[in-house]
Amino acid sequence: QKEVEQDPGPLSVPEGAIVSLNCTYSNSAFQYFMWYRQYSRKGPELLMYTYSSGNKEDGRFTAQVDKSSKYISLFIRDSQPSDSATYLCAMKETSGSRLTFGEGTQLTVNP
Amino acid sequence: KAGVTQTPRYLIKTRGQQVTLSCSPISGHRSVSWYQQTPGQGLQFLFEYFSETQRNKGNFPGRFSGRQFSNSRSEMNVSTLELGDSALYLCASSPSLAGGRGEQFFGPGTRLTVL
Numbered sequence: 001q002k003e004v005e006q007d008p009g010p011l012s013v014p015e016g017a018i019v020s021l022n023c024t025y026s027n028s029a030f031q032y033f034m035w036y037r038q039y040s041r042k043g044p045e046l047l048m049y050t051y052s053s054g055n056k057e058d059g060r061f062t063a064q065v066d067k068s069s070k071y072i073s074l075f076i077r078d079s080q081p082s083d084s085a086t087y088l089c090a091m092k093e094t095s096g097s098r099l100t101f102g103e104g105t106q107l108t109v110n111p
Numbered sequence: 112k113a114g115v116t117q118t119p120r121y122l123i124k125t126r127g128q129q130v131t132l133s134c135s136p137i138s139g140h141r142s143v144s145w146y147q148q149t150p151g152q153g154l155q156f157l158f159e160y161f162s163e164t165q166r167n168k169g170n171f172p173g174r175f176s177g178r179q180f181s182n183s184r185s186e187m188n189v190s191t192l193e194l195g196d197s198a199l200y201l202c203a204s205s206p207s208l209a210g211g212r213g214e215q216f217f218g219p220g221t222r223l224t225v226l
Contacts, residue, residue: 043220046215098167098169
C-alpha cells in the first residue's frame with residue numbers, strides 16, 4: 001500500500017466550477033503538506049504549503065489538512081482553463097527533506 | 112531571481128550506457144534533491160545533497176549516484192542504463208537542509224529516454 005493515495009482522475013469540469021482534490025496518507029509522521037501544480041512537460045510548481053492541521057487560503061486556492069483523518073484537500077474556486085494541469089499532493093516529515101508524493105490528479109477545465 | 116536550471120533538457124541513450132545530469136539551484140539555496148518521475152511510479156525521491164554531502168537517500172540501486180559542488184550545483188549519474196530508467200529526472204532546491212519548512216522548488220527536469 002502506498003503511503004500517499006491520490007485519485008489520478010482524470011477530472012473534467014466546466015469553467016467557473018469549484019474543484020476539490022484530495023489525498024489520504026498512512027504515515028503519522030507527516031507534518032508538512034504541500035500541493036504542487038505541474039503543466040505538461042514542466043516541473044512541479046509549489047502552490048500551497050501547510051504545516052500540521054488547519055486551513056490556508058491563497059486567492060482562489062484553499063488547502064485543508066485534517067491530521068486526525070489523515071486527509072488533505074485542495075479547493076479551487078472559480079476554476080479557469082489555465083488551471084488545467086496535474087495536481088500533486090506532497091508530504092514531509094519534520095526531519096529531512098524527502099517529499100512523498102501522491103500519484104497526481106489530472107484536471108481539465110473546459111471553457 | 113533565476114529558478115532552478117537543469118541540463119540537458121532531453122537526452123536519448125542506449126542500454127548499458129551511462130549518463131550525467133546537471134542541476135543549478137536557486138541562488139543562495141544550499142540543498143539540492145533529485146526525484147525520478149515515471150507514469151507508473153509517480154515522483155520518487157532519489158537523494159538529497161547539502162554542503163557537498165549526501166544527507167538522505169531513496170530506495171534506488173547503487174547505479175544511481177550524485178554529488179554536489181562547493182557552489183551548490185549538483186550532478187546525478189546513472190550507470191549501466193536500463194530501459195526502466197526512462198523518466199523525467201527532476202531537481203529541487205531548498206534554502207536549507209529543510210529540517211523545518213522544507214519548501215522545495217523544482218526545475219523543469221531532464222527527460223531521459225533509454226533505447
